[in-house]
Amino acid sequence: MTVKVILTDIEGTTSSIAFVKDVLFPYAASHLAGYVRANRNAPLVQQQLQATAQLLEEESPGSEATAADTDALINTLLEWIAADRKATPLKVLQGLIWETGYKNGDYAAHMYPDATANLRQWHADGIPLYVYSSGSVKAQQLFFGYSQDGNLLPLFSGHFDTQSGAKQAADSYRNIVQQLQTQHVGLLAADVLFLSDIEAELDAAREAGLQTCWLIRDGKIPQASAHTAVPSFDFVQPL
Template structure:
């Protein structure tokens, strides 16, 4: 029987939170406010715009939103825009009902939980800090984003294991994307494919993970 994990690593979209929330709420909000936000925060956004190719970086960023590109400057800027929406109460981070229960269960068991998402670390903290279930950040031990590497690249998971100072096999990764769980397994992590529709995958909810 395999040893229990010493750390859990969670994806967000489709794992802790609804894909629809990101696609139908967060992305449209950032798209609608992007041009005005850049105009009103020129100094803060200038370093990010410098990383965007082309003569019209704002137009490029909007194209990237429409294409769901995982570009770091876009993800960082989206997080900055969403911060305003969370601050004024317009946005509330969606989490599935089993997410806070699982986080509390794992924390009580002494298993630290980390997040790995293509969204920026700042955006991750906003979702969990302003969630519909309240502030869940005290239940989380750390966050990783695309700065550590792409989620379908085994090297990213090796880098996370090194950052956590744990052997890869001591970490359990949960995601709804098979290419991500495959990459994690290739790096030596334990991994579970979650499918909330219950049609495929290893588990249908976080309630089934280390019950």
Template sequence: MLDIEGTTSATRHVTDVLYPYARRRLARLLTERQDEPEVRAAVGQVRELLGEPEADTRRVARALGAWADEDRKVTPLKSLQGIIWAEGFARGDLTAHFYPDVVPALRRWHERGARLYVYSSGSVSAQRSWYRHAPEGDLRPLVSGFFDTRTAGPKTASASYRVISAATGLPPATTLFLSDRVSELDAAREAGWLTGALIRPEEPHSTSGRSAHPAARSFTDIGLDLPEGTV
């Protein structure tokens, strides 16, 4: 089970490229496509989070902008960003980023029979676009499934990992979660998963304490024993 930011991919690519791209287009999306079901549902979620059922489009846009600036992992923001990013990838405005050690490892693990999944705070739509538009080509065939905070729940809640285990049908004790964030790894371990911390020096969470979790500086350092049924 793979995290994205700080694990397979550079956080700065997301914060410096994708976030500003979506930020510039949020207000227009809300005004021009407010009748689309996914946009309408996201707006309703924003109003619920604000406790303002009558909030107009301008108020919703301000809230989303503030959450984007704070890098809040709220589902409606991620859903709308996902719509914008998917279209940006399709137009060729955006390209995904993967650390050089990642794609060879994913291909090697896939060839050896590992079932690979992605669990990120970004929407499933955004995850699929990310993996489809990698510089190395379309990586989606390597991935058995994608999960986000809407389909599984918050990444810092152990219940979310139990939801994923139920969805995949795989035993928690044979599922390895790779992430750069201790709070996520703690939650996964509480749910009975194996955990691995990525410590990349250029990443913002690389100096956090990780004594409870085996650590690696790159995917090259990760050796997987792959008995039948292991992710």
């Protein structure tokens, strides 16, 4: 089946889970309180505080949390970091904090060599590349813009995050295909190949009609799976 567009996950797929877990998350956690307090009047930060308060109200009707209760919201955000919650306002704030770290040279995003090599080759072959990650679009752009292999951002045609929906929901992939169709006239779901290390995400993408490829970098490749399973990008054959 022809692949016209490649959509890829990041964590565990193009890059090590350890970088996100052991470098980015602790950095955001240690800097979040200071960053929010210093920038709480900035429009974008204020929007995320309001969105956090709204989520708390939706989950606990009658909650008195407001965007003005900065300390309470900071505590909530720190709890969400510890729980690895995929909340959009948290992801936006993490992206803003990580931007400081990247620009200060505190770290560079990890890339698997096979991922970098093949992404570059597919781009050279004319295959449009897109990213779908639970991290915000801003965080994705920083990740690839400040990678250990240099600025890889020009390889990608676009980015999708949790605003398109949860990664384990088929409707999220249907939403993404609809957005891709505005850029690629006549594109079908079956023309899109989704790469991920999470089987449940691949199940959702497959339900939406996408082609799927399961990256299993550490572990045994299953004998039978609904998804093509490979140990690295070197075994992905989109052409």
